[in-house]
Amino acid sequence: MSALKTEKSISSDARKAKVALSVFFNIMDEWHVKAKDQITLLGSPSESTYYKWKKGNVSSLSSDTLERISYVMGIYKGLGILFPTREQADAWPNKSNRDFNGLSAMEYMLKGSMINLWDVRRYVDAQRG
Template sequence: MMANPAPSAQADERRKSDVALKTFFRITDGWGLTSQQQKVLLGDPPRTTFYKWRNGEGPTLSRDTLERISYVLGIYKALRILFPTEEQANAWPKKANRDFDGVSALDVMLKGSMINLADVRRYLDYMRG
């Protein structure tokens, strides 16, 4: 008789979602983002879902939302490599950037498409060499 793996898989998805969201909110709080900006980066989930996630509750994350958070994590990691202090790394997303036609990386990310997150990530990877 084989055990049903579903509860374990559900627990893994729940744990993955919880860790991803906790990390996302820690990073974006450090960047000084508003709840509305955080919502956009997460793919504009319903308001109630967003606040449940913010409180460590709510549904597990979709693949799309996990991918968005993955880009944010990559951007954060690249900034921590490029800048000597966390303060400098956290300030960079809001600074005007000539490589983004004078707008900030945050402005690019807040256009809302996953490709915008990918563009900022790719730019930072390029800057890292």
């Protein structure tokens, strides 16, 4: 592989990572999610890594982290379709839900496993029909 292709790949990975994290952090702000919980949703990077990401210092993200962000983005988008206002959509993740054994979707996602994020994403998609 030529040096030029490698450089392009690195800059492309960095752009993708920065955009993904920017969207993630904007959603977290709208959902009023604490930093420690954001770290859990991102797959538990170190606090120093989290704060570097928060400042936009990132060159790439693991496929695990990108997948987690993708689920959060899908949930956010799905809620925007389901609810008539963004305010209602943004409140939903913190409301208790019998389908998550009385936990809110956020509490369920904060169990930390990728499957929990996937379950909430699937649930929201199913509600959309």
